[in-house]
Amino acid sequence: MHKIVALALLGLTALTAPAWSQANIRPDPDPRVPTQPGQALPHEDALFLKEATLASQGQAELGRLATEKAPDDEFRSLARRIAETHVKLTGDLKGLTDTRTLPPADQLRPERTDAFGAAGAVSNPENAREGMAQEAVQALSGKSGEEFGRGYVEAQLRLHDRLVDLYQTEASHTPDRHLATFAITSLVTIQKDRDALRALAGRFGIEAAPAGQAIQYGDPTKAR
Template sequence: MRRTVLPVLLAAGLCAGPLVPLAVAPAALAQANLRPDPNPRVPPQPGQALPVEDALFLRQAAEASRGQIDLGRLAAEKAPDDAMRTLAARIADTHRKLQDDLKALTGDRKLPPADQLAPERTDALGAAGAVTNPANAASGLAAEAAKTLSGAGGESFGKGYVEAQLRIHDRLVDLYQTEASGTPDRQLATFAITSLVAIQKDRDALRQMAGRFGIHAPAEGQAIQYGDPTRAR
């Protein structure tokens, strides 16, 4: 199902409660992956399971965070210097916190049956592809990177780590942006928006380190917007 929430409604709804820091929400909202949709979703009624898109987000985000924690452990052993070990530890800490928050959010909600949570492709007009298109999943990239980098060391590990993390973080930003702009669940939207701040800071730090390994990446920049959700990022 395609999904969106109008920017004005999202901003108004989030600013109405105490969960969104006023200094954070406007910048994050300005970068949300918004897309018009003639069929916006409504929150589940009492007794109903969480919409599939939200359940997929929770699962993929949790899997991605587990992978990032594993990558942090690997970097602690194989990183070429203290600067990379410090950055890898910071990224892992970001995802330990996200992991705790995701567990709490998942525990409070009724999830659809597991057989309904298979990611599917979506058409080019919907923003849900960042969540439901398996080609965009951030969750598997960290595990693949850990497997590939397990036999590397020194500068070779460093370059491979930064390249993998840049890909992973682009997917993570897209995943969290889409959830922030598409979910009718106010608490999930707040979590996604505020979490983007730390994820984007980690991505900017990776971009700044990229030049050391000859990797072309802007030092900083806006998050992905209005991409084709049917294609991998």
């Protein structure tokens, strides 16, 4: 029943937003099932909460760095908006995490890929880069002005492709109605931030996909 609700929500999203906001609906060969009283959250759902939280915490750090080193006020405003998106997401993710029973922490690590790439954004070990945002902060800390701007945009484009993939996958595969709703609604904001970054890329001579272009799936065993 929860899966039906989640898919219905996806349909509503498709009707009220461009096609690029639709979630990844490739079938999962190992579908998750709703939890019963006393059961822990499915591994993929718990892993999503962990990965998304770490990503948003890193985005907040990038925002603070951009406030100091951005080349101009327009750039600084975009960086601030992205950081604010993730401050809110961090709070929402904490609320979702605190109200659910999670598997033991030592089990929350990517451990498989699948033949179709359906759940790979969450469970693919090659795609799990928990420190991506932190690595970007470290790489950018010694730069400023236009040099900082170019490095920031390059890093954020990579990070946002990862975020879109992560949230798309969760939205279409979780049996948890509240998680599905959160992933769908958050995805719209994340997509808008990515489109703004893509629009800014040309200023720094960075090639970027057109705004709104959906992720194209390649080899599911590779990082995406």
